[in-house]
Amino acid sequence: MKRVVVTGLGVISPVGNTVEDFWRNVVEGNCGIGPITRFDSADFKVHLAAEVKDFDPFQYMERNEVARTDPYIRYAMASTQQAVEQSGFLSTVSPERFGVIFGSAIGGVTTCFREHAKLLANGPRRVSPFFVPMFIANMASGLLAIRYNCHGLVMPTVTACATGASAIGEAYEKIRFGLADVMIAGGSEAAITDCAIAGFSNMKALSLSDDPLAASLPFDLRRSGFVMGEGSATLILEEYEHAVSRGAPLLGEICGYCATCDAYHLATPRPDGKQGGRAMAESIRQANWQPGENVYLNAHGTGTPLGDIAESQAVHEVFGEHAARVPVSSTKSVTGHMIGAAGAAEAIVCLLAMRDGVVPPTIGLTEPDPKCDLDYVPLKARAFRPTLTLSNSFGFGGHNVSLAMRPVRG
Amino acid sequence: MATVYSLLTEGLAERLCCSPSEFTPQTTFASLGLDSLDLGELLIILENRLGFEIESDRKIGTIQDLVDIIENIRKKRGIRIPDVDDNKNADDKNAGGSAG
16 A cells, blocks of 8 residues: 655635635634625524625636636535645656546536526527536536646546545555556635525525624534535645655645445435544544544534434444543634535644644634534634644545544655 | 627627627637537627527637628618617618618
């Protein structure tokens, strides 16, 4: 088996459009949630979202590229350009040994609804020839392959809220099993649209709070659902020897990945969290977890009433008597739920927690739920140097993904 | 004065976020990095402005090719474009022409 390291990071998020801005705001607990500006939400029950701010696609794309891409693709191109530039791998890998696994949970819904409105108003002749390529959820991976001349495996993952984590896990295995030297991995989402918000809202999945600082409340007794976010996150995964031989930045090592399925309900997690727990247990087994070592867990922690309890129970099952000593935080308290990008953005949080020796907080957690009884790092970041980090991502459809990461050792 | 050429280049400029003065009749769509899908999108923009469908089997390489196609459709079907023809008539009148 090959070792797999991370050599580049990139992010576009509700709390910053560079990795360092994102990380600073996550650590400081500067919440990215605010009133919805993408459409008039007056008639909606939901009025808050975590929108990406001040994003300039022309910083990353030619003008006609911008015109022919959905926002989810623009975010993907931007976060990936950041990661590729940091990694510097481009001239060192043959196109055949280089792949892309980059997903989106929903794809280009902004485009979909806009073109559908044209169809209804003016007939089929007015639907853009770009409707399909802008809408389909594999197009971010396809366009990334074109931009970076990648001739290896190129595909998306579509596992709802676990999309970004699935992409990293699958890309990790491609390198681990010797099938590629470099993989671009991550996820992107841009679904803060009227119809998507209405749909999530009618599922009772979203918080109805009008207070941005009391809306995304993972593990808090007042939690009532997640806050729709958006953005993109990219990791460059690279075979260890390949990275070392070219003097690449070594930002962390992926040491474990497991995906399981609840096979229980289309949207509700299994109440006992058993399959999520199995993903965690297998992931830390691969990473050779030693009882007593410093572990940080970046929870899926969306702030839904059932999901947070199930995840907490699973952590107890996996870590047993050690669970109380595992700091657990939810980045979604700060970023909202970046949906298909969340798993990748939260993997970045784990890597930077190990780099800086600090674990970020779960903000807004002032009324603990007795059924959620772990150390959730409430309100403020904490100095803590993990030797093992775990990132959980669970998605509608029962997808459970857990990724284990460690600092790179020689 | 609006012409088919100016309507076309304005539509193109809108699509590419640039100025119509960057184009000439001989500018090829390929040189602007535009493919057949972009051309399809441009035709929709133009059809919205002109009010008729632009269907043709002819190869469209340059801006002038597309202008010629539009003018041919107009001629064949006797379609007037208010912005273009009204201005033309007004100009002809001002020049002492026989129109009207």
